[in-house]
Amino acid sequence: MSEPKQPDIAKPAAAARPPARGAKRDSLGWREQWRAYGRSHKASLFDSLGRLRAQPISTLLTCLVMGIALSLPMGMGLLLDSLEKLGGSWQRAAQISVFLELRLPEQQSAELHTRISGLAHVADAQLISREQALAEFQAQSGLGEALKELPENPLPALIVVTPQEVERAALEALLSELQALPGVEQAQLDLGWVERLAAMLQLGQRFVFGIALLLIAGLLLVVGNTIRLSIEGRRQEIEVIKLVGGTDGYVRRPFLYIGVLYGVGAGVISWALLALGLSWLNDAVVRLAGLYQSDFQLIGVPLEEGFLLLLGAILLGYCGAWLAVGRHLSELEAQVQ
Template sequence: MKTWLRQHRAALGHALQRLWRAPLNTLLSLVVIGIAMTLPAAGYILLDNVQKLGVNASGVQEISVFMRTDASDEMTGAVEAALAERFPGQWRFVSRAVALESLKTREGMADIVESLPQNPLPDAFVVEPQASAPKALESLKDSLAALPGVAHVQLDSAWIQRFDALLRLGRLIVSLLAAVFAVGLVAITFNTIRLQVLARADEIEVARLIGATDAFIRRPFYYSGILQGGLGGLAAGALILLGLAALQAPVERLASLYGSDFALTGLALRHFALLPLIGAFLGWIGAQISVSLALRQMEQGNA
């Protein structure tokens, strides 16, 4: 166990040394990996912010609950009580009289309203629930419609559904982008590790001849791939932070011109930790494929 740990430490040391000895190559690889990871990550951040923007836009999620015109006061009271319990502060009551008044103020409607024998409008509640997922809203709508005396529940959700579909599409595109760049990252690692293996052909041959196991020979290259991917992930995190810092002020100014207090959200700390982890994992995969292939080729070359 102790020996095992020591060998891993030594392999890690070798890998670090290798990165350090070719600073330009290392830097270029890290920049490439960093950019490759920045693009999908930036896409996720963008979607996140767009979604927040959508949720922020007020009046988007409205449920109108229309009572039957013959609904009794008890029924209206029951609905009011239910709403007060489930959506405290998120609803308002529009009585039929108020609704008629507001209809009268509209251009050309006054005469028509005057000519009506009686008020045809029902009492209504307007709910602005906090839940925003279209599915949740649908089930809300159903539960409201089931209340006694309710004639009709209208969900102003077309806009939300479109917005949600757009977000879904965006997420799909970002996911595809991420997959493409993940393959790219594996390919980058594959290439750099391959060059490393070929450059060390002599050392590998000698080590084999004097009793190195396969694991011993592969280990430093795995660490190289892991380090490269992990550091690339850190680089991506740094690029994203820089980008957000640069955008923050202009975005806030734009938002304030629209009278909004919208501000860009970056990545949560755990997401920042995820970037190097993903990078390291992909780097490890690239190194694995690369070392296996290069070693097999070397063996065939020697035979």
């Protein structure tokens, strides 16, 4: 298939005649130029579609390779979000246990609970009375009968504080502030667990980011190599176009459309693979979570992230084609001269 003929927009027909109305002539000239520019882009698009349609197997394989490579980092990111949801929120992992004085009256305990709930860095605070604490301890420890023999309840009231921030410095400051409140016997926080959780999540995020960078580089190479082969197959045609005065933009345009079309196909395939894969995996996850009396399920592909995936695939295809065409145009320019 030959390259579509680009309309001559450098010399509008109106330029050969003296203008009767200068402003109107200029307006019509620009309008015709934009129409010619649009027709040129339309011809390049349909020419690219025709070339891809003429090689369906090669086109499908390229889109599959790109789609699979795109689906891997995004799929791992969605699984990471689901695991974070399964493990509980960061705020829950960083809960501070505030033990009140054993002889503190209930009214003062309630007032202290209200005061702690109003602190700036506290997201939530739950008051557990001495009776509730004893009942929970009896149920979980298996020492219910032995505890009944005690003359009085040995457990103090407790306020479970959920912080708004989970950074170490903010947690230590909040812990010190809670410890200094009147009526507080002791405030405890397992900072080691918070740091371990933060380190694991950060490791997962960095791993996903590194994999994404490697796969993006691989996709650029795949697109660039595919476009390079297409350029090599049309080398003589491009040389003729350059000899007769064809611009770099005219030569580059159909290859850029090919890269964009590859990106569209890869984005659709990647979106479909993620949706099907997560749905298939979610059935087993739901059954496993049901055995532990949990309603946990995997997060699907949100609509916004799906469109971002499609847009990213298009940009990758465009950038890969641009880099490949730019390099080979420079080589052809040197050979033509």
